[in-house]
Each structure stands twice: as structure tokens, then as C-alpha cells.
Amino acid sequence: GAVVSQHPSWVICKSGTSVKIECRSLDFQATTMFWYRQFPKKSLMLMATSNEGSKATYEQGVEKDKFLINHASLTLSTLTVTSAHPEDSSFYICSARTWTSGRNEQFFGPGTRLTVL
Amino acid sequence: RKEVEQDPGPFNVPEGATVAFNCTYSNSASQSFFWYRQDCRKEPKLLMSVYSSGNEDGRFTAQLNRASQYISLLIRDSKLSDSATYLCVVNWGQNFVFGPGTRLSVLP
Numbered sequence: 764g765a766v767v768s769q770h771p772s773w774v775i776c777k778s779g780t781s782v783k784i785e786c787r788s789l790d791f792q793a794t795t796m797f798w799y800r801q802f803p804k805k806s807l808m809l810m811a812t813s814n815e816g817s818k819a820t821y822e823q824g825v826e827k828d829k830f831l832i833n834h835a836s837l838t839l840s841t842l843t844v845t846s847a848h849p850e851d852s853s854f855y856i857c858s859a860r861t862w863t864s865g866r867n868e869q870f871f872g873p874g875t876r877l878t879v880l
Numbered sequence: 881r882k883e884v885e886q887d888p889g890p891f892n893v894p895e896g897a898t899v900a901f902n903c904t905y906s907n908s909a910s911q912s913f914f915w916y917r918q919d920c921r922k923e924p925k926l927l928m929s930v931y932s933s934g935n936e937d938g939r940f941t942a943q944l945n946r947a948s949q950y951i952s953l954l955i956r957d958s959k960l961s962d963s964a965t966y967l968c969v970v971n972w973g974q975n976f977v978f979g980p981g982t983r984l985s986v987l988p
């Protein structure tokens with residue numbers, strides 16, 4: 764399958780700081796990437812859909828001014844958690860959509876574990 | 881009604897057992913269907929796509945019933961390493977909707 768990387772894989776930061784997470788498609792171009800959040804023992808929750816060259820589409824309840832998404836190229840999308848607070852501590856996972864054999868498929872990055880102190 | 885529903889489990893089965901998961905979806909315009917596997921504290925990984933005619937990959941068999949809007953996954957001769965959460969995913973357009981997942985524990 765296609766390879767998606769995320770950086771960093773884990774980060775610990777102080778409350779009030781901003782954290783930037785990168786998602787890269789390594790061997791394909793992704794016009795669409797997705798950002799998810801997952802709390803312990805909970806389901807994946809879609810935060811936003813990121814389209815290259817345009818504004819991200821956020822899911823209901825996700826603050827676009829707090830979770831800034833930039834998808835400036837076909838292989839890179841970034842999520843910035845601004846003024847992070849302890850309740851933002853979570854597992855953030857990106858994925859990229861590909862078109863393979865006549866169907867959409869989605870491949871995930873390894874995730875970024877964020878801990879806000 | 882949720883867009884994609886799954887029995888959350890957990891399913892606790894002995895090694896070597898056969899176990900089946902079902903998933904129902906509400907959007908009749910859904911185009912593609914997938915099963916993902918997620919291990920604890922890891923990202924979901926594509927297990928298999930589900931084709932209209934049904935498909936098999938080793939011990940895993942996936943079936944699609946468009947009329948009844950459900951997808952199934954059958955695991956034969958289950959291994960300890962099959963313990964994970966199995967996520968049903970339904971796609972239409974650029975939307976991928978995940979079910980809540982079914983937890984499987986294979987016991988020695």
C-alpha cells in the first residue's frame with residue numbers, strides 16, 4: 764500500500780504553546796488528506812478534510828481557529844494545534860486518499876501522540 | 881441512525897476459532913467498502929477492500945450485500961495476533977466514514 768508519514772511521532776508541550784504536526788504522502792500525490800483524533804479506548808473522530816490548494820473543511824464542533832490546517836502541496840498537509848491545553852492531549856492521525864484500481868483508498872500515517880502538560 | 885454501525889464486542893474467542901463481524905451502513909450511494917485493523921495505540925491499517933463479488937485473502941473473507949447494506953468479515957483459524965479492533969469503513973465521493981470498531985481478543 765501507499766506510505767504516509769507523520770512527524771513528530773510524539774510530542775510533549777506546555778499548556779499555551781502551539782504544536783505543528785506534518786503529514787506526508789511519500790510515494791504518491793494526495794489531493795485530499797484527512798485529520799483524525801482518537802482519545803484512549805474511543806473511536807477515531809474525523810476533525811477535518813484537507814484539500815490541496817484550498818481551505819480545509821472542518822467537522823462540526825472542531826474549531827478551525829484552534830486547529831489550523833495547511834495543505835500547500837500534493838504531498839504535505841500540516842495541522843497546528845494552537846494554544847494547546849491538556850484537554851487537547853490525544854492521538855492525532857492523518858490519512859491520505861488515493862485512487863487505486865478504480866476506487867478510492869485511504870492510508871494512514873503512524874499518528875502523533877500529543878501530551879499537553 | 882448512525883451512518884456505519886458495528887457491534888463493539890468484545891469478541892473473545894479461542895485460538896483456531898472462526899469469528900464473523902458484521903457492519904451495516906445507511907447511505908445507499910456508498911461506493912467502496914473496506915475493513916481496517918487497528919492495534920492498541922497504533923494507526924488503522926488496511927486489512928482488505930470489499931468487492932461486490934466477495935473476496936478472500938488467506939484466512940480472511942469479506943462479503944458485501946448491497947441490497948441489505950451490510951458488509952461482513954470472516955476470520956478462520958484465528959491466531960493470537962489477530963487480536964485487535966476491526967473497523968468497517970464506507971466510502972462515497974471523498975468521504976470515508978468509519979464504524980466504531982469491533983474488538984476481538986483471541987485467547988490461548
